[in-house]
Amino acid sequence: MVRISAVPGLRLLPLLAVFSLAGCESMQAVDRGLYRAVDSVSEQDRVTGQRSLSFAGRQGQIRQGNAVVEQLLQQELQSGRKVSSELDARQYRRLVGIFDRVQRIGHLSDERWQAVLIDRPEFNAFTTGGTYIVVHLGLMQQLQDDDEVAAVVAHEIAHTVANHAFERQGHQTLTTLAGSGSAGRDGYQAAFTHESEREADRIGVLYSALAGFDPMAASRIWERQYRQQGNARGLFFHTHPVNSERAAENRETARRVMTYYSPGRENPRAAELLQDNVLWRKSAPVVAAGQGGGVAALLGTALGAYVQHEGARQEEARQQRQIAFVVAVMEEMEKVSETVIDQHSWRVRWRYRGQVPLQGLVMGVMIRDGAGEVQRYIAPVPGSLRPGQAFGTVFDIPDFKVGALSRMQLKYYVDDAQPL
Ligand SMILES: [Zn+2]
Structure with missing residues (x-):
């Protein structure tokens, strides 16, 4: 990183x-x-x-x-x-x-x-x-x-x-x-x-x-x-x-x-x-x-x-304006599930409940480890997103052990989004 x-x-x-x-x-x-x-x-x-x-x-x-x-x-x-x-x-x-x-x-x-x-x-x-x-x-x-x-x-x-x-x-x-x-x-x-x-x-x-x-x-x-x-x-x-x-x-x-x-x-x-x-x-x-x-x-x-x-x-x-928009989009993101894929990757399912169609959506996760070090990773979502649409993001971090996640703090956020 x-x-x-x-x-x-x-x-x-x-x-x-x-x-x-x-x-x-x-x-x-x-x-x-x-x-x-x-x-x-x-x-x-x-x-x-x-x-x-x-x-x-x-x-x-x-x-x-x-x-x-x-x-x-x-x-x-x-x-x-x-x-x-x-x-x-x-x-x-x-x-x-x-x-x-x-x-x-x-x-x-x-x-x-x-x-x-x-x-x-x-x-x-x-x-x-x-x-x-x-x-x-x-x-x-x-x-x-x-x-x-x-x-x-x-x-x-x-x-x-x-x-x-x-x-x-x-x-x-x-x-x-x-x-x-x-x-x-x-x-x-x-x-x-x-x-x-x-x-x-x-x-x-x-x-x-x-x-x-x-x-x-x-x-x-x-x-x-x-x-x-x-x-x-x-x-x-x-x-x-x-x-x-x-x-x-x-x-x-x-x-x-x-x-x-x-x-x-x-x-x-x-x-x-x-x-x-x-x-x-x-x-x-x-x-x-x-x-x-x-x-x-x-x-x-x-x-x-x-x-x-x-x-x-x-x-x-x-x-x-952009910050306000991204913050508003985050409020409309409902996390549906988190699934472990393998040692260093996991999938998050989301539903977008907002009213405005989106493009250029990028989801992010901040991970704070025991020592207080914060790392951030992103997952771009290709294409556009309709109101009500479900979608998935995969966080794939090669130098990371998913098993260690339970000892860490995770915070998901919207890294970027534009109205369509
Ligand atoms: Zn400079």
Whole structure:
């Protein structure tokens, strides 16, 4: 199972948001204090046109972001864990080779960046807004080819390019100074994160294509994540990226930039295409959130915090509707029976009592073991579902003993569903 992991060194980050590949669960502690007062668009409007609320300037960002990583590296060495080439010379060489190719064609190509490999098994990589990218050894081992490594690396560079970490910090400082009240809504925070992820995905896919790596690789990663984890809507929705949507969006972006891609070859027009391409235009006065707005901002295009704020609001509203729908669908699911099939699989029979025909139904189960570890598994239900219809789902978990289930807590949930 791919699990959402903690970002090492997170407690060192009082304000600086870490954008990690594995998602946002670990960021919640950091996020909680942010956006305390982002309730009024007019407050934000005052900074329209200055999307990057850079209080420190890029050099200051680099100092601040890098200090976090350097402290983490020190901790790693002190606790006897090796890093980078000491840890795994072959994987590190591979990482650096791919990283250099991607970084060299990106918006921050004039900066000297460094890839760091750390001894963690989880599927994760992150940046802190400076000039390091930190990659878990587990990620290198789980990704299936160099194109996929490029996709991750490009996504992480894109977070820094789009100034996501410091944008949050800037908002925080600003809203604290503004002193307005009102609560930081969890949904809003998650939606902001979601928008930032989308933006980094788009920029990253373009980088991959320009650097000569298959731009479809990002969508393959998210498809695989989806098969392993599902979407985990409802219960976990706020803290996880939505894997199936992410796969589809990355696929669409890749399709659009495919003409820039030639396998293994840097696009000779890369510098020009970074500024003006099928995803965004430098000349456009307003770039919608999630459409490369961060890059446009970096390049000096007028783009307000307002734009992303609006994008986040719409996204929040959309997510709330989807959550409400999935929760309502769950209420209409009646469990009829559970039957053991063999050592590691069992069938659950359900009846759907709702009034709305469904498609894209995915059932999930959360299993909490004696140690409190939670694993989630999904079972997609093919086709559509009529009101009153009965159906079955099979949970098939190779590394699992059904006999042990009696000692565990099970909770079924609806992972995803759409009205037909
Ligand atoms: Zn990300």
